[in-house]
Amino acid sequence: MKYIIIPKFIVTNDSKDTILTNHAVEIENGKIKAIFNLKNFDKENYTGEIFEYSELTLIPGFVQTHIHLCQTLFRGLADDLQLLDWLQHRIFPYENAHNKNSLLASVKVGINELLRGGTTTILDMGTLRYQEVIFEELINSGIRAFAGNCLIDQNDLFPQFKSTTKEQVDYTYNLAKDFHNKADGRVKFGFAPRFVLSCSEELLKESFEMKSDFEGSVYHTHSSENKNEIAEVRKRFGKENIEYFQSIKTIDDHSVFAHCIHTSENEIQIMKETKMRVAHCPSSNLKLASGIANIPRYLKEGISVSLGADGAPCNNNLSALMEMRLAAMIQKPIHGAESMNAKTVFKLATIEGAKALHLENEIGSIEVGKKADLVLINLNSPFNSYVEDEKSIYSDIVYSSENHNVHSVIVEGKWLVKDYHSLVYDEKEITINAKSELKKLLSRV
Numbered sequence: 001m002k003y004i005i006i007p008k009f010i011v012t013n014d015s016k017d018t019i020l021t022n023h024a025v026e027i028e029n030g031k032i033k034a035i036f037n038l039k040n041f042d043k044e045n046y047t048g049e050i051f052e053y054s055e056l057t058l059i060p061g062f063v064q065t066h067i068h069l070c071q072t073l074f075r076g077l078a079d080d081l082q083l084l085d086w087l088q089h090r091i092f093p094y095e096n097a098h099n100k101n102s103l104l105a106s107v108k109v110g111i112n113e114l115l116r117g118g119t120t121t122i123l124d125m126g127t128l129r130y131q132e133v134i135f136e137e138l139i140n141s142g143i144r145a146f147a148g149n150c151l152i153d154q155n156d157l158f159p160q161f162k163s164t165t166k167e168q169v170d171y172t173y174n175l176a177k178d179f180h181n182k183a184d185g186r187v188k189f190g191f192a193p194r195f196v197l198s199c200s201e202e203l204l205k206e207s208f209e210m211k212s213d214f215e216g217s218v219y220h221t222h223s224s225e226n227k228n229e230i231a232e233v234r235k236r237f238g239k240e241n242i243e244y245f246q247s248i249k250t251i252d253d254h255s256v257f258a259h260c261i262h263t264s265e266n267e268i269q270i271m272k273e274t275k276m277r278v279a280h281c282p283s284s285n286l287k288l289a290s291g292i293a294n295i296p297r298y299l300k301e302g303i304s305v306s307l308g309a310d311g312a313p314c315n316n317n318l319s320a321l322m323e324m325r326l327a328a329m330i331q332k333p334i335h336g337a338e339s340m341n342a343k344t345v346f347k348l349a350t351i352e353g354a355k356a357l358h359l360e361n362e363i364g365s366i367e368v369g370k371k372a373d374l375v376l377i378n379l380n381s382p383f384n385s386y387v388e389d390e391k392s393i394y395s396d397i398v399y400s401s402e403n404h405n406v407h408s409v410i411v412e413g414k415w416l417v418k419d420y421h422s423l424v425y426d427e428k429e430i431t432i433n434a435k436s437e438l439k440k441l442l443s444r445v
Helices: 069-074 083-096 100-116 131-141 165-179 201-213 227-237 241-247 265-274 282-287 295-300 320-329 342-348 351-356 390-400 427-444
Strands: 002-011 019-021 023-028 031-037 049-060 062-067 119-125 144-148 187-193 218-223 255-259 277-280 304-307 374-378 406-411 414-418
Touching: 002 374, 002 390, 019 390, 049 390, 049 406, 062 100, 062 255, 062 277, 062 304, 062 320, 062 351, 069 083, 069 100, 069 427, 083 227, 100 119, 100 131, 100 406, 100 414, 100 427, 119 187, 119 218, 119 351, 119 406, 131 144, 131 165, 131 187, 144 165, 144 218, 165 187, 165 201, 187 201, 201 218, 218 241, 227 241, 241 255, 241 265, 265 295, 277 295, 282 320, 295 304, 304 320, 304 342, 304 351, 320 342, 320 390, 342 351, 342 390
Parallel strands: 002 049, 062 119, 119 144, 144 187, 187 218, 218 255, 255 277, 277 304
Antiparallel strands: 002 019, 002 023, 023 031, 049 374, 374 406, 406 414
């Protein structure tokens, strides 16, 4: 199957930041076969399908490196709490009450929201049980994903929500064997200990070491998010969060740590030397009153930074566009108006996300040979810029656009959203089902 897309602009996101007009992208067998000037194109004799969108802009799909699909049902049920209270009184009890049906309902509405907002790749942290449900839906939906069950063998906040170390290790290894590199490599496994306070040293080390048996997998956890969390880590271990991970040798360039808000100079050097990745979640960090990570400093030090919406109960949406806008704006009062400009932030949501997952040779830009993970976005709405040239594109995407601007979404050449409509889900049906399953779940809490 082959076809071409002819948009108004193509934001290639290549090493030269090339933006093309009067060009087309040809897609065949899920990859970008060609990018060519339309000057000499013989439209009448082209044997594939042609999609012309004279008012739309073609961009790489967004990559979100920290998501909790299992929490989408809980949107609006955990507002106005700081992290540890949020976990103890809301999230752990709710996740503990999941059965397969409620988990599937949560995952479906979450994936639908992500796709409708232009996100084509995610790194998801699952929950304690029924992780196979998440994997099966990731495979069925067509989204690109890393995912793994949430590892917890200690839980002072909510003791019912944990498992033994051996059970966690065995379950995780078997899941990785079953699901790593499924769907022709589109779905991969990510080893996901919840955070330092919920995991024994043995579990942190065992899950890290398992990663070496599954090439291309990642180690995904939370770190340095909340001052009370950090104080407890310091009390228990006499170290800061990232210092502790380093001391037990569970940090490397395949480690993606969400948040990293409160870090010391020594930790910044560890982050730099180990080439670990930071998943920056500005909405979540603001809503939980956790703080603002020093992203300009991390970027200056050459530390990998990408973006994630986190979970719906600590953000209330899963929009990459929202995260980009906030990632740019929250730094400006601190570091100056020129910091975190729109092009920089756009790259955090695309090619830098791909780099965080070691997929930069496959996705994150529009280049020949890469996978066709693409988004058509409408920058011609009444709410966008009225300047019609490529100079305004990054600003228009980052500062002016919302999910309703996303026209179509393609993953590996397959259309998953088209003309503002999901081709994967019946949105009315999954919404009704989500509400029904939530009522049942709350009765189990």
